[in-house]
Amino acid sequence: MSGFSNKVIYQIYPKSFMDSDGDGFGDLKGVTKKLDYLAYLGVDYLWLTPFFVSPQRDNGYDVEDYYNIDPRFGTMEDVENLIAEAKKHGMGVMFDMVFNHTSTAHEWFQKALQGDKEYQDFYYFVDGTEDKIPTNWISKFGGPAWKYVPDLKKWYLHLFDETQADLNWENEKVREELKKVIHFWKDKGVEGFRFDVVNLISKPEVFEDDMIGDGRRFYTDGRHVHEFLKELVADTQMESMVTVGEMSSTTLENCIRYSNPEEKELSMCFNFHHLKIDYKGGDKWEVMDPDIRQLNDLMKHWQEGMQKANGWNAVFWCNHDQPRIVSRLGDEHKYWKESAKMLATSIHMMRGTPYVYQGEEIGMTNAGYSNIEEYKDVESLNYYEIMLDQGKTKEEALKIVGLRSRDNGRTPMQWTDGENAGFSQGTPWIGVNHNSQCINVESQLGDKDSILEYYRRLIALRKEKAVIADGSISFLEESAAEVMAYTRTLGDEELVVFANYSDREVVLNTNIPENSYLLLLDSYTDETSIINRNQEGCLVLRPYESQVWEKVVRN
Numbered sequence: 270m271s272g273f274s275n276k277v278i279y280q281i282y283p284k285s286f287m288d289s290d291g292d293g294f295g296d297l298k299g300v301t302k303k304l305d306y307l308a309y310l311g312v313d314y315l316w317l318t319p320f321f322v323s324p325q326r327d328n329g330y331d332v333e334d335y336y337n338i339d340p341r342f343g344t345m346e347d348v349e350n351l352i353a354e355a356k357k358h359g360m361g362v363m364f365d366m367v368f369n370h371t372s373t374a375h376e377w378f379q380k381a382l383q384g385d386k387e388y389q390d391f392y393y394f395v396d397g398t399e400d401k402i403p404t405n406w407i408s409k410f411g412g413p414a415w416k417y418v419p420d421l422k423k424w425y426l427h428l429f430d431e432t433q434a435d436l437n438w439e440n441e442k443v444r445e446e447l448k449k450v451i452h453f454w455k456d457k458g459v460e461g462f463r464f465d466v467v468n469l470i471s472k473p474e475v476f477e478d479d480m481i482g483d484g485r486r487f488y489t490d491g492r493h494v495h496e497f498l499k500e501l502v503a504d505t506q507m508e509s510m511v512t513v514g515e516m517s518s519t520t521l522e523n524c525i526r527y528s529n530p531e532e533k534e535l536s537m538c539f540n541f542h543h544l545k546i547d548y549k550g551g552d553k554w555e556v557m558d559p560d561i562r563q564l565n566d567l568m569k570h571w572q573e574g575m576q577k578a579n580g581w582n583a584v585f586w587c588n589h590d591q592p593r594i595v596s597r598l599g600d601e602h603k604y605w606k607e608s609a610k611m612l613a614t615s616i617h618m619m620r621g622t623p624y625v626y627q628g629e630e631i632g633m634t635n636a637g638y639s640n641i642e643e644y645k646d647v648e649s650l651n652y653y654e655i656m657l658d659q660g661k662t663k664e665e666a667l668k669i670v671g672l673r674s675r676d677n678g679r680t681p682m683q684w685t686d687g688e689n690a691g692f693s694q695g696t697p698w699i700g701v702n703h704n705s706q707c708i709n710v711e712s713q714l715g716d717k718d719s720i721l722e723y724y725r726r727l728i729a730l731r732k733e734k735a736v737i738a739d740g741s742i743s744f745l746e747e748s749a750a751e752v753m754a755y756t757r758t759l760g761d762e763e764l765v766v767f768a769n770y771s772d773r774e775v776v777l778n779t780n781i782p783e784n785s786y787l788l789l790l791d792s793y794t795d796e797t798s799i800i801n802r803n804q805e806g807c808l809v810l811r812p813y814e815s816q817v818w819e820k821v822v823r824n
């Protein structure tokens with residue numbers, strides 16, 4: 270059981286959440302303005318993606334100064350005010366710590382470039398000539414993972430953009446500096462942290478070419494990662510705080526260690542395996558239809574696997590790096606509402622701590638831009654070029670970017686049907702989705718059939734029903750591959766969850782006797798929710814229908 274089992278965390282991408290001063294960028298004051306809304310939703314913590322001083326090459330994941338606020342987002346006073354006001358609203362604030370790398374604009378890297386050996390040791394600088402790259406590893410954003418500095422006659426490692434240099438965690442001084450950052454923000458009242466790609470912090474002792482992959486097997490869940498995390502947590506007294514690690518290409522065994530309370534590492538982990546079920550051959554830039562059978566297998570593996578060894582999952586569909594889930598696994602048109610609710614149900618009834626990403630709670634969809642100039646993300650722009658070089662046409666490449674771009678999750682939050690969706694009075698830094706007149710907070714607030722009110726109910730239910738927070742989970746075999754089905758059990762309490770991931774009717778093979786179970790939730794609205802059974806008495810789910818059945822407990 271986890272101390273965070275009945276909590277729900279809301280992720281804010283401040284740049285696209287609410288602009289308070291009309292410069293087109295969302296800001297911290299904008300977040301503060303929306304605290305009433307967030308409290309109404311019922312969430313417990315707000316995780317804010319980075320707003321520290323940064324050249325913004327990767328939207329703030331390239332940190333230049335961990336102690337100061339980028340003026341685009343506001344001031345130190347604004348952040349202190351936000352923390353205090355959130356607390357008054359009953360919510361804790363979580364910061365996003367990018368500790369795998371810094372921006373090359375960071376003072377440490379700048380000193381390294383000036384030849385300071387002490388600071389060169391903060392990063393991975395390797396001697397060599399320009400014609401001989403240290404390894405053939407590929408950066409996560411495309412192209413080589415090393416960059417040459419002719420003046421130093423050295424290469425440095427960057428697993429992400431070339432302006433994001435990987436920190437050398439083997440160096441104790443680096444670890445001490447990062448602990449100071451945690452102390453600083455803890456003292457300001459920050460209640461938790463999300464650690465960016467934290468399972469990549471421990472690099473191998475020797476750097477060698479990867480003959481079968483892009484290099485990730487050498488640095489993912491690396492040799493000292495558990496040691497480093499234990500030390501960081503112990504020395505900053507983070508044990509009782511809410512902490513979540515973003516784990517890239519990780520394994521169940523490692524995530525158990527990262528999140529089992531006895532290990533004293535983190536409270537929970539994000540993994541992304543379930544979000545690759547539409548990557549053809551495992552390649553993000555090759556498209557295929559989502560494989561729901563594989564989704565089921567992965568969910569079972571992670572849910573039951575973590576449960577067995579007392580690990581704890583962060584459960585989620587969306588974040589600032591992912592396309593919108595209703596566009597991806599649901600239906601943007603005819604079954605928009607039903608599919609958004611079905612997807613929400615699948616996640617919120619699981620064992621783990623659910624995350625809601627801004628706009629998910631109103632069913633926001635992919636950006637739908639019609640030309641490449643509208644995209645801003647460095648990864649999208651790099652891969653667009655790579656796809657053209659590979660021989661794809663501009664139309665093909667644009668179509669793939671449209672499905673895969675991280676900008677799909679970064680369009681401005683849709684508050685109203687007014688200008689710029691009520692996000693900004695200026696020109697938004699990135700285009701507003703054309704559907705903001707139909708999909709917005711204002712039109713859904715208080716409408717009991719809306720996606721927004723459905724999320725509110727899901728969040729509230731986790732607090733009302735111990736079986737949702739603390740029950741055990743077991744996946745059911747359904748004959749239709751497009752159905753996800755599982756039970757939650759705690760003592761006498763039991764829930765059975767069904768979710769139809771297809772646009773067809775499906776017949777279930779699990780028997781739900783009418784007199785001993787009550788329908789708790791349905792993704793179809795109350796008026797239309799009729800319980801369909803076939804002649805044999807088996808339940809029939811409509812397209813994208815989800816149902817949650819609760820066992821009647823008789824005393």
Ligand code: TEU
Pocket residue numbers: 327330331367409410429465466515517553589590
């Ligand atoms: O993301 C890590 C990460 O692996 C994804 O960005 C991934 O590279 C992408 O989805 C590949 O398709 C974290 C942050 O969430 C992301 O925004 C940052 O860009 C990245 O780290 C670097 O800090």
